[in-house]
Amino acid sequence: MTVTAGIGYALVALGPSLSLFVSVISRKPFLILTVLSSTLLWLVSLIILSGLWRPFLPLKANVWWPYALLVLTSVCFQEGLRFLFWKVYKRLEDVLDSFADRISRPRLFLTDKLQIALAGGLGHGVAHAVFFCLSLLTPAFGPATFYVERCSKVPFFLISAIIALAFVTIHTFSMVIAFEGYAKGNKVDQVMVPVIHLAAGMLTLVNFASEGCVIGIPLLYLVASLTLVHCGKMVWQRLLESRNQSSASR
Amino acid sequence: MAMGLIRLLFIAFTLVLLSILPLHLSLADEITSIESVPDLQKLMYVAVDGFPCVRLLNLSGEIGCSNPGINKVVAPIIKLKDVKDLVQPHTILVTADEMEDFFTRVSTDLSFASKIGGVLVESGSNFQQKLKGFSPDKRFPQAQFSPYENVEYKWNSAASSIMWRNYNFPVYLLSESGISAVHEILSKKKMKHGTYTSDVAEFNMVMETTKAGTHNSEACLQEGTCLPLGGYSVWSSLPPISVSSSNNRKPVVLTVASMDTASFFRDKSFGADSPISGLVALLGAVDALSRVDGISNLKKQLVFLVLTGETWGYLGSRRFLHELDLHSDAVAGLSNTSIETVLEIGSVGKGLSGGINTFFAHKTRVSSVTNMTLDALKIAQDSLASKNIKILSADTANPGIPPSSLMAFMRKNPQTSAVVLEDFDTNFVNKFYHSHLDDLSNINSSSVVAAASVVARTLYILASDNKDTSNSALGSIHVNASFVEELLTCLLACEPGLSCNLVKDYISPTNTCPGNYAGVILGEPSSKPYLGYVGDVSRFLWNFLADKTSVQKGNTTSVCSKGVCSKTDEVCIKAESNKEGTCVVSTTRYVPAYSTRLKYNDGAWTILPQNSSDSMGMVDPVWTESNWDTLRVHVYTVQHSAYDNAVLVAGITVTTLAYIGILAAKSIITKALKQD
Numbered sequence: 001m002t003v004t005a006g007i008g009y010a011l012v013a014l015g016p017s018l019s020l021f022v023s024v025i026s027r028k029p030f031l032i033l034t035v036l037s038s039t040l041l042w043l044v045s046l047i048i049l050s051g052l053w054r055p056f057l058p059l060k061a062n063v064w065w066p067y068a069l070l071v072l073t074s075v076c077f078q079e080g081l082r083f084l085f086w087k088v089y090k091r092l093e094d095v096l097d098s099f100a101d102r103i104s105r106p107r108l109f110l111t112d113k114l115q116i117a118l119a120g121g122l123g124h125g126v127a128h129a130v131f132f133c134l135s136l137l138t139p140a141f142g143p144a145t146f147y148v149e150r151c152s153k154v155p156f157f158l159i160s161a162i163i164a165l166a167f168v169t170i171h172t173f174s175m176v177i178a179f180e181g182y183a184k185g186n187k188v189d190q191v192m193v194p195v196i197h198l199a200a201g202m203l204t205l206v207n208f209a210s211e212g213c214v215i216g217i218p219l220l221y222l223v224a225s226l227t228l229v230h231c232g233k234m235v236w237q238r239l240l241e242s243r244n245q246s247s248a249s250r
Numbered sequence: 251m252a253m254g255l256i257r258l259l260f261i262a263f264t265l266v267l268l269s270i271l272p273l274h275l276s277l278a279d280e281i282t283s284i285e286s287v288p289d290l291q292k293l294m295y296v297a298v299d300g301f302p303c304v305r306l307l308n309l310s311g312e313i314g315c316s317n318p319g320i321n322k323v324v325a326p327i328i329k330l331k332d333v334k335d336l337v338q339p340h341t342i343l344v345t346a347d348e349m350e351d352f353f354t355r356v357s358t359d360l361s362f363a364s365k366i367g368g369v370l371v372e373s374g375s376n377f378q379q380k381l382k383g384f385s386p387d388k389r390f391p392q393a394q395f396s397p398y399e400n401v402e403y404k405w406n407s408a409a410s411s412i413m414w415r416n417y418n419f420p421v422y423l424l425s426e427s428g429i430s431a432v433h434e435i436l437s438k439k440k441m442k443h444g445t446y447t448s449d450v451a452e453f454n455m456v457m458e459t460t461k462a463g464t465h466n467s468e469a470c471l472q473e474g475t476c477l478p479l480g481g482y483s484v485w486s487s488l489p490p491i492s493v494s495s496s497n498n499r500k501p502v503v504l505t506v507a508s509m510d511t512a513s514f515f516r517d518k519s520f521g522a523d524s525p526i527s528g529l530v531a532l533l534g535a536v537d538a539l540s541r542v543d544g545i546s547n548l549k550k551q552l553v554f555l556v557l558t559g560e561t562w563g564y565l566g567s568r569r570f571l572h573e574l575d576l577h578s579d580a581v582a583g584l585s586n587t588s589i590e591t592v593l594e595i596g597s598v599g600k601g602l603s604g605g606i607n608t609f610f611a612h613k614t615r616v617s618s619v620t621n622m623t624l625d626a627l628k629i630a631q632d633s634l635a636s637k638n639i640k641i642l643s644a645d646t647a648n649p650g651i652p653p654s655s656l657m658a659f660m661r662k663n664p665q666t667s668a669v670v671l672e673d674f675d676t677n678f679v680n681k682f683y684h685s686h687l688d689d690l691s692n693i694n695s696s697s698v699v700a701a702a703s704v705v706a707r708t709l710y711i712l713a714s715d716n717k718d719t720s721n722s723a724l725g726s727i728h729v730n731a732s733f734v735e736e737l738l739t740c741l742l743a744c745e746p747g748l749s750c751n752l753v754k755d756y757i758s759p760t761n762t763c764p765g766n767y768a769g770v771i772l773g774e775p776s777s778k779p780y781l782g783y784v785g786d787v788s789r790f791l792w793n794f795l796a797d798k799t800s801v802q803k804g805n806t807t808s809v810c811s812k813g814v815c816s817k818t819d820e821v822c823i824k825a826e827s828n829k830e831g832t833c834v835v836s837t838t839r840y841v842p843a844y845s846t847r848l849k850y851n852d853g854a855w856t857i858l859p860q861n862s863s864d865s866m867g868m869v870d871p872v873w874t875e876s877n878w879d880t881l882r883v884h885v886y887t888v889q890h891s892a893y894d895n896a897v898l899v900a901g902i903t904v905t906t907l908a909y910i911g912i913l914a915a916k917s918i919i920t921k922a923l924k925q926d
Contacts, residue, residue: 002891002894004891004894004895004897004898005889005893005894005897005898007898007901008894008897008898008899008900008901008902009897009901010901011898011901011902011904011905012897012900012901012904015901015902015904015905015908016904016905016908018905019905019906019908019909019912020908020912022909023909023912023913023916024912024916058283058285061283111919111923135287136287136290138287139287139290139291139294142294142295143324143886143888144294144295144886144887144888145294145447145886145887145888145889146290146293146294146887147438147447147887152438155889158897165904232915235919236922239919239922239923240922243922243923
């Protein structure tokens, strides 16, 4: 497929994350650190999961329920780790706030906290895209292309890039929702994130069916846009609240 | 809040359910699981199994096939029947029955030839039945060595001469697995994504002579980009000749066969009828004669000679005769004058017709010796009356002997009295002479057994100089038919091939599939060569003949671990398969087979100037084979560049849109915060 197409696929999967990194994350060193640590956490979770599942691999290719079980256990584990990540962040937030008080500087703004959550989510998303899409992309830079039997209209690399883009979106914005949910004790938000993650994971199983990707990928993008919209709504609400609070406190 | 939660859960659950429902319907078929990136690459770039056509050179130029330059050839695949007006070079998929017409057209129509990037030949069993005959060789193979004037005589009626032409593109014969791989990739395209992809074949068959720009034997031997064709012939005497007693040499009855053949594709040349049937008949006769008592008391000495390189200018016979002139170590025990009779066993695999095995005896000239040989053949035939064997003299209207090693013997010495036994009279009955289709299914094992029986008894009669047919010894000479049949499957089939028990008893073969193409001669030619440079069949023949023609001295057999035996007239056999070989008394020697125009000096080959005393050397093309790095073909699917560009544009668009979106969101948020 040549270098042209290879770069194209890489941009489809990670272009938006690159844009986000350049415009938001790269401005503040602390965010870069957050992205990196979140990426590391996600990779560690994958390593542990693969260690747990090693005795049962390779899974039989023509039955779908072992894969469903795999997705379920992985999502549960990663959601648990997300909660742990939030706990560590909370501790860190307290440390940073008390430090700010000591040197008479302002505490973390709402936007700062949202940006940290965004960076955390981006770390997860980028790790997902690199692991599930970029690592397979090296053959795409050669002259040949590849079509899978079960999704034969579109090259394999394009499908994996599109799916990776959806997951980047989902991971990035669901971290914001999760952090706000845990901070405010909002049950809807807290439950929504694991449910979305699980639904997205299960939707990829639709690709097992012959030409299933025609249904599976649009549905996946539906979930991704739901996440984006809900996050947008939530952030807008919080901003309005904080603005009212700050004007009320004057 | 609780309502929102419940609503959310409901939506999620529905989504998951919707997604899982269609799954139970469509998971029945197999998925090839990709477990790593190398697995993915192997699925993308499908390696195609097959047999290449390689570049051969002679003094005046080149023949055969090669990549036109130093790069891989990548060209889209198209079937020959779909070819209309080609704009760019394509890979043509040709079936075996279309091969002859196709290559003839390539040589005559230059504009057609320029549109050929590469050729894939499909020779499945369904095409073989359609073909009546196919021979890429000439009408009179090796006519320049003929001892008679009529070089226009058509010995080979199915001839097309296509293997002797020069092609500027790679040609590859697909194996069974290769054919299915190519068909699979072509059918996928038809079914699904035909419009913006094309299936290409990638030929990695670059020849060193093309890279170095050496286009004839002299130049390439000088540059070291090629090697001369040749190998190692084997001769053995029954019973062993004691070299020390140079007096009392018995006259020699020499039986000759060849072990090499050729075809358009170097690695797929079985040569079942021509000449391996003759070789197997010779081995069957040796096996039968080795069980006869009193062989050493016969009046004449039996010597068996198996030559290689005969297809490429009678290299084996010319070198053998030259070594006889030089009285070299390779032929110690023999001399020009001691050879009284020569009997060659040519193609004897297609003699069976209507239940009777008929063979024709072609004689070099009329003489008392040839009459004696013909009489012996008749007597042998009569003694085997129950086996339905007929020996007939060849038609006197023939211009002379058919293409055979005897042509070289005759050219060297026009007084040679010799007879060649063939399964044909006026022209070849083998319609697949020197083609990849001359395989086990082209011959009949009973014909080979019949020939072996006749030859064994003829040799006994000639050696004993006794015309008494009631001789009980003659009646006791029986060829072991199951041995002949097993040997045929060892030398002419891939299953069991050279891994059969018969061969593995003597040597450890390097290949399982026998390829009876002579190949190149490696290293320095000598009568005691480094065995790693000697081919499997030559080593097998040496060990087999040494075993069968050996005599046991006393009751003890000594072992030899390094291939060396203590006594001078002993040789070490079976040293490869067992860790330690056995020492036996036998006169079995290797004779190098290479052109008399070549000389090996300090690791390089040089071409000697023409010498009028060597008339065959004057017409010898001096064949060499180009060296190469690798010979591989891959087949894969390629996207059109428009599609690639579209993907890049999509990627850039997505990135830019995201950037714009983020900037917009940032400004909205900042505005919202600044409103206080």
